[in-house]
Amino acid sequence: MSYEGKMLEELKMPTRKEVERALLKSLYKHGGVIKEFGAGEDIVEEIAKDFNLNEKQRSAFLETIYRKENRPKRSLLLHRLLFRAADNLAKEKLVSRPTQTIHITNKREWMLTEGGYSTALKILGVSAVQKEILPIKSYEVQKIVKKLNEQPRPTNYDPFDHTKKTSKITKETKLRSRGFRQAIIEAYECRCAVCGMKINSPDTLQWEVEAAHIVPYSSNGKDDIWNGLALCRLHHWAFDVGWFTLKDDFKILTSQQIQNLPADFGKIGGYDFIRQLSRESLTVLLPKRKEIHPHQTAMRWHRENVFHL
Numbered sequence: 001m002s003y004e005g006k007m008l009e010e011l012k013m014p015t016r017k018e019v020e021r022a023l024l025k026s027l028y029k030h031g032g033v034i035k036e037f038g039a040g041e042d043i044v045e046e047i048a049k050d051f052n053l054n055e056k057q058r059s060a061f062l063e064t065i066y067r068k069e070n071r072p073k074r075s076l077l078l079h080r081l082l083f084r085a086a087d088n089l090a091k092e093k094l095v096s097r098p099t100q101t102i103h104i105t106n107k108r109e110w111m112l113t114e115g116g117y118s119t120a121l122k123i124l125g126v127s128a129v130q131k132e133i134l135p136i137k138s139y140e141v142q143k144i145v146k147k148l149n150e151q152p153r154p155t156n157y158d159p160f161d162h163t164k165k166t167s168k169i170t171k172e173t174k175l176r177s178r179g180f181r182q183a184i185i186e187a188y189e190c191r192c193a194v195c196g197m198k199i200n201s202p203d204t205l206q207w208e209v210e211a212a213h214i215v216p217y218s219s220n221g222k223d224d225i226w227n228g229l230a231l232c233r234l235h236h237w238a239f240d241v242g243w244f245t246l247k248d249d250f251k252i253l254t255s256q257q258i259q260n261l262p263a264d265f266g267k268i269g270g271y272d273f274i275r276q277l278s279r280e281s282l283t284v285l286l287p288k289r290k291e292i293h294p295h296q297t298a299m300r301w302h303r304e305n306v307f308h309l
């Protein structure tokens, strides 16, 4: 048995398989990504707690000889164990390695793959249906997010997807729609573009804000960053039914029908949710990069086809 193997056995450390499961759970809990295991990382602490490791188990060092330079090298046994488990998950294509992830996120992180995400859901007993709803990152989806963010902004943008002729939802369209959602929510920093509302679930996994299509998906609107807007549920609904729209300069234009509403409509306690929109010429909150702002052609279509003057 190897020196490392002996130490693992003597200290009754968890098995690699057990650590692999714990890592998948942690990845899920952290939205699909965790940093490399440097000294003192939160994730190391979290997993140590998960296994109820004692002080001896946490602080055991491996002393090896660094062959190239012929000098002794000390590494934490727990870090070694975590690395070996993550390395094996990467071999099984359940996570992407930090050397791969860095090309997508510019950070050295371990990230779930689609396969790893499904496995994590199984381990946690979460329904597979949730995969499309939860904002957990996966390597494949983040690749799409990067592409959506980096494609050059066209002058004449066509917001319609003409290829979407079938009603069959393929794996690719599912990934694309998740990529759209991630890209929009990240671009708007998890805030509603109209009211600025930002809130997540108590487990921090889900954002309240939604990625709204400007030209709706049901009208063959594209899953593009230029055809999207982050909106809270109330404003998403009001936008989709045509209570308000956007002008070319991103100012909000509200329906004149508001004047005909009974006085008690559209109020949340003392807050006048619907009339607030037309109170002054509000401009929506936009991402810092102009290249990813909603496109004028998409907004024009919304003004002409969805908005009720």
Ligand SMILES: [Zn+2]
Pocket (backbone or CB within 6 Å): 192, 193, 194, 195, 196, 197, 231, 232, 233, 234, 235
């Ligand atoms: Zn809102």
